[in-house]
Each structure stands twice: as structure tokens, then as C-alpha cells.
Amino acid sequence: MNTRHCSENARRRGRRRILLAALLAFCVAAGGSVSAAAEDDAQKWAWPGGVARVVRAYEQPPTPYEAGHRGIDIAVAGSDIVSPADGAVAFRGVVVDRPLITIDHGGGLVSTLEPVDSDLSPGDVVARGEVVGSLAVGGHAAHGSLHLGARLDGEYINPLALLGAVERPVLLPCCS
Numbered sequence: 001m002n003t004r005h006c007s008e009n010a011r012r013r014g015r016r017r018i019l020l021a022a023l024l025a026f027c028v029a030a031g032g033s034v035s036a037a038a039e040d041d042a043q044k045w046a047w048p049g050g051v052a053r054v055v056r057a058y059e060q061p062p063t064p065y066e067a068g069h070r071g072i073d074i075a076v077a078g079s080d081i082v083s084p085a086d087g088a089v090a091f092r093g094v095v096v097d098r099p100l101i102t103i104d105h106g107g108g109l110v111s112t113l114e115p116v117d118s119d120l121s122p123g124d125v126v127a128r129g130e131v132v133g134s135l136a137v138g139g140h141a142a143h144g145s146l147h148l149g150a151r152l153d154g155e156y157i158n159p160l161a162l163l164g165a166v167e168r169p170v171l172l173p174c175c176s
Helices: 003-029 036-042 159-163
Strands: 053-056 072-075 080-082 087-095 098-106 109-114 131-135 145-152 155-157
Touching (some): 087 109, 145 159, 155 159
Antiparallel strands (some): 053 072, 072 145, 080 131, 087 098, 145 155
16 A cells, blocks of 8 residues: 555544534534434444443544553443443453453444453344443453443544543633
């Protein structure tokens, strides 16, 4: 693959991410509703652990290889973990010291839930809100909490945008 082709794909992905982020921010500012035309690209996700609160926020690393927190940790209510959106199981297994499940939601959007014990297999189709497993132990997340990661076209994004919980943007004065 030549450099020109790679840079064109990167620009296209960047424009798509910016458009999706702007659409989600506008929808949240407008009262949290998403138009039917945008449902496919910006479906509001279900909280995977029921009523929940974020105990550790998303931290975008400066570069893909530096430290950060590529998801959110959620204190969950109960042990059942549900799929945040319709999709198909892409991976289920143990990575290092934690069981996890990855769900492909289509359109380049993938979620990862950990630590989660599950009996599902790659290829199994799941619906938004369907139980995919139970909260387990392991990994960096505090006991009783779930790590939710999201990737769009292979790059990590803040899952709060998909959960409809992004903070409303505030414009600051410029150039005083």
C-alpha cells in the first residue's frame, strides 16, 4: 500500500470521527435525541452494567503508544453485563489476567467489556441490552467495576459519546 493511499484513508477516518463527534455533541446539546437518519451511525448505547456511574474517565493518550486510559471504568449494579448495542461477538477469552468479550457493532465500531465471564462464542449475534456475561475479576478495574472500551476504525474513542453522556461543549473566550 502506498503512502498516498494510507494518508487518504487516515484523512477519511479523521473526517468521519469528527463528523460523528460533532453529531453526538449536537444531539446531546439539543436534548439527547438522535434523528432516525443518524440512528445507524450514532445509536445510543445501553449502559452495560445497568444503572452505573463512571469511576475512572477516558484519558486519550498523546500518541497511540503512550500511556492513557482507553475506555471508562464503571461501577455496575449487579453482576449481569449486557451488550451496549446490537452486534456480533468478535472475541471472547482471557487476555493477560482478565476475561473479556469484544463485540463488533458494524461500521468499524467495536466495544470491549472486561472483566466479563461469558459462554458466548465468536460469531454469536447479540442485541442491545442482551446479557452477554457476568462481571468477573481481574485487570486494572477496581473490584465491582467494569471497563468499557470503544474503537472506531481501529482507533480508541470515548465511550461516553456513544452512551449519550458526553458533557455539553462550552465555548471559551478567544484571543483576549
